[in-house]
Amino acid sequence: MTNHLETSEMVLNMGPQHPSTHGVLRLILKLDGERVKSIECVIGYLHRGVEKIGENRTYAQFAPYVDRMDYVAAVSNGLGYCLAVEKLIGIEAPPRAQFVRVIFAELNRIASHLLWLGTSALDLGAMTALFYTMREREDVLKIFENYCGARLTTHAFRIGGLQYELHDTFEAELLAFCASFPARLDEYERLLTQNPIWVDRLKGIGILTAADCKAYAVSGPVLRAAGLPWDLRKAQPYSSYDQFDFDIPTGQNADSYDRYLVRIEEMRQSLRIIRQALDRIPSGPILAKVPKVLKPAPGEIYSSIEAPKGELGYYIVSDGSLQPWRLRVRPPSFLNLAALEKMAVGALVADVVAIIGTLDFVLGEVDR
Amino acid sequence: MATEAWQDPLSAALAATFPSSVLTRESFRGQPFALITPTAWCDVLSWLLLNHAFDYLADLTAVDFPQSPDRFELIAILYSFSANRYLRLKTRFPESFSPASLTPLFPAANWLEREVYDMFGISFAGHPNLKRILLPEDWQGFPLRKEKSILAMDQSWVQNHLGIKSGQ
Amino acid sequence: MVETLRKIFLADLLTGLWVTFKTQRTSNIVTEQYPLERPRVGERFRGAPRLNNNPENGETLCIGCDLCAKACPENLIVVGTERNKETRRLDLTYFTYDLSRCMFCGLCEDACPVDALELTQDFEMASYTRDGLIWDRQMLEEGPRPTPYTR
Ligand code: SF4
Numbered sequence: 137m138t139n140h141l142e143t144s145e146m147v148l149n150m151g152p153q154h155p156s157t158h159g160v161l162r163l164i165l166k167l168d169g170e171r172v173k174s175i176e177c178v179i180g181y182l183h184r185g186v187e188k189i190g191e192n193r194t195y196a197q198f199a200p201y202v203d204r205m206d207y208v209a210a211v212s213n214g215l216g217y218c219l220a221v222e223k224l225i226g227i228e229a230p231p232r233a234q235f236v237r238v239i240f241a242e243l244n245r246i247a248s249h250l251l252w253l254g255t256s257a258l259d260l261g262a263m264t265a266l267f268y269t270m271r272e273r274e275d276v277l278k279i280f281e282n283y284c285g286a287r288l289t290t291h292a293f294r295i296g297g298l299q300y301e302l303h304d305t306f307e308a309e310l311l312a313f314c315a316s317f318p319a320r321l322d323e324y325e326r327l328l329t330q331n332p333i334w335v336d337r338l339k340g341i342g343i344l345t346a347a348d349c350k351a352y353a354v355s356g357p358v359l360r361a362a363g364l365p366w367d368l369r370k371a372q373p374y375s376s377y378d379q380f381d382f383d384i385p386t387g388q389n390a391d392s393y394d395r396y397l398v399r400i401e402e403m404r405q406s407l408r409i410i411r412q413a414l415d416r417i418p419s420g421p422i423l424a425k426v427p428k429v430l431k432p433a434p435g436e437i438y439s440s441i442e443a444p445k446g447e448l449g450y451y452i453v454s455d456g457s458l459q460p461w462r463l464r465v466r467p468p469s470f471l472n473l474a475a476l477e478k479m480a481v482g483a484l485v486a487d488v489v490a491i492i493g494t495l496d497f498v499l500g501e502v503d504r
Numbered sequence: 505m506a507t508e509a510w511q512d513p514l515s516a517a518l519a520a521t522f523p524s525s526v527l528t529r530e531s532f533r534g535q536p537f538a539l540i541t542p543t544a545w546c547d548v549l550s551w552l553l554l555n556h557a558f559d560y561l562a563d564l565t566a567v568d569f570p571q572s573p574d575r576f577e578l579i580a581i582l583y584s585f586s587a588n589r590y591l592r593l594k595t596r597f598p599e600s601f602s603p604a605s606l607t608p609l610f611p612a613a614n615w616l617e618r619e620v621y622d623m624f625g626i627s628f629a630g631h632p633n634l635k636r637i638l639l640p641e642d643w644q645g646f647p648l649r650k651e652k653s654i655l656a657m658d659q660s661w662v663q664n665h666l667g668i669k670s671g672q
Numbered sequence: 673m674v675e676t677l678r679k680i681f682l683a684d685l686l687t688g689l690w691v692t693f694k695t696q697r698t699s700n701i702v703t704e705q706y707p708l709e710r711p712r713v714g715e716r717f718r719g720a721p722r723l724n725n726n727p728e729n730g731e732t733l734c735i736g737c738d739l740c741a742k743a744c745p746e747n748l749i750v751v752g753t754e755r756n757k758e759t760r761r762l763d764l765t766y767f768t769y770d771l772s773r774c775m776f777c778g779l780c781e782d783a784c785p786v787d788a789l790e791l792t793q794d795f796e797m798a799s800y801t802r803d804g805l806i807w808d809r810q811m812l813e814e815g816p817r818p819t820p821y822t823r
């Protein structure tokens with residue numbers, strides 16, 4: 137009998153409503169059995185025209201909108217935007233404001249990584265981690281809420297410094313968090329780091345070498361997991377990051393497992409920065425002298441920061457009027473997602489979920 | 505723009521290698537940028553990539569100046585890991601011109617150029633897959649061109665979809 | 673033998689349950705019984721807007737300067753004023769605030785020179801209609817009236 141089973145290529149639509157795509161991402165996978173032969177990302181479902189809105193708002197008015205791009209790291213977005221505008225008009229926030237900014241940006245990095253850890257573990261079937269990480273993230277969000285009145289879309293900073301002085305209970309809340317968090321981190325590691333299923337699903341999956349990272353302009357923990365110790369907080373220090381002592385964790389294998397380890401270690405380093413900043417926080421004014429009507433002289437600026445997802449840049453062209461002539465956001469998630477094709481082709485379908493999980497992008501930022 | 509001349513060895517090397525293509529070399533708030541002719545776009549970028557290790561295309565974007573005959577300005581923001589510095593390259597061209605695609609040099613340019621095409625309608629010659637990326641395929645026009653008004657867009661959308669007057 | 677005894681007395685199950693019950697302290701309960709108990713939000717919480725009155729004479733604090741409307745990125749505040757002939761000051765005639773487009777960024781609150789407009793700790797602003805989210809002056813002064821929850 138020469139009865140062959142007929143095989144053919146299968147097209148699989150993953151998303152836009154798929155729990156593991158962390159938002160509305162649609163992937164068109166061409167499959168040969170379980171292997172991915174080609175992958176196409178369809179994005180833009182969350183496109184709100186943030187850059188166009190920026191051209192139609194004054195500089196101060198645009199600040200709340202940036203919170204809505206990477207909504208799990210709104211503080212970092214706001215910090216990047218404020219720094220870019222400050223650079224454009226040539227001012228600097230006072231030292232106290234810079235330290236407070238650092239504390240909040242690092243808290244936000246922890247919150248963002250915690251959400252990432254919980255959800256990507258959930259995608260791979262480890263449900264417990266989500267409950268634990270959400271508990272700690274809640275502590276961070278509570279600090280945000282008490283400081284600026286909002287949990288996610290914080291609008292915490294203003295151009296030139298801060299709007300709000302630290303609230304009275306801030307130090308106690310932060311110290312309590314710093315005291316409890318290291319043990320909690322160990323708890324996550326006990327759950328996952330040696331967990332055979334977790335290791336099997338991540339080790340050697342989604343390898344993106346340092347050379348590929350550079351070519352695809354991938355930044356953030358994904359780049360560092362490939363062994364390149366590049367972090368804008370060290371490479372091009374901003375907001376007095378040069379005054380703190382911290383390490384840049386890197387991986388060696390450039391795979392999903394190393395990305396997990398890098399992010400866990402980054403949370404420890406963030407905690408270190410927070411402790412130092414809290415110890416040495418100077419007193420003084422929190423808002424630099426900013427003209428009431430902000431009219432930057434004609435010019436253009438590119439300013440980038442190390443957001444939890446990678447290099448977040450703002451390119452602003454001013455024509456001397458109240459509104460920017462062009463406001464471009466360099467979204468780390470967008471460029472990191474573009475490298476998915478490189479990683480996922482040839483992998484198994486189930487591994488695509490793991491790769492998406494450890495790439496850590498937010499569709500609000502990809503689509504803007 | 506209150507700019508200064510951009511003076512350092514790289515700037516001099518750039519001018520010496522491409523005497524006729526590099527139009528201006530300036531810097532603003534310590535950030536250098538050079539304006540080059542659109543036809544030399546790929547050559548200059550590949551020279552920077554190969555000879556000066558500007559191996560990271562941090563961003564690629566465009567700006568629309570409808571008043572000027574050379575309407576579009578294309579901007580590439582490069583970063584060199586070894587020198588730890590950023591560099592901006594810019595080029596100006598009219599609406600009818602198609603600049604060469606950077607995708608063969610920098611794979612990252614693939615999506616960035618698609619976005620520029622999507623938003624400004626600049627078509628890149630030699631791009632492997634030039635189609636809309638953020639907007640739906642059937643979208644009319646290019647939203648980041650200056651003649652597109654956000655108010656008109658908002659009003660028509662709200663009218664069509666909600667049947668009420670936009671409040672803006 | 674030991675194995676069998678362990679099985680008979682459900683040793684493993686009990687160990688597991690012990691872990692569960694070990695953490696069952698009332699201080700660990702974080703679930704909020706929302707409509708029965710309203711959660712405590714931060715003091716600076718940016719919620720429902722309120723137009724403050726002078727507590728002494730009940731007159732509005734707003735001086736009709738229009739700064740809040742100018743500061744708002746969404747352009748959703750409309751301040752109506754009239755020049756008072758006698759006092760030569762601006763009298764507030766109407767004030768509308770379109771909550772449906774508000775993003776609670778707090779820029780209007782920051783802009784107000786006399787602390788008349790304030791974002792309060794109220795967060796129950798839901799409405800069945802879009803029109804219900806457009807608040808007029810009276811609504812802004814009184815604050816939202818959420819339906820009380822009864823069992
Ligand atoms: S909170 Fe923000 S969006 Fe809402 S009315 Fe005030 S300024 Fe406008």
Ligand code: SF4
Pocket residue numbers: 733734735736737738739740741751783784785786787788789
């Ligand atoms: S800024 Fe304050 S005082 Fe001025 S119009 Fe608005 S609410 Fe009234």
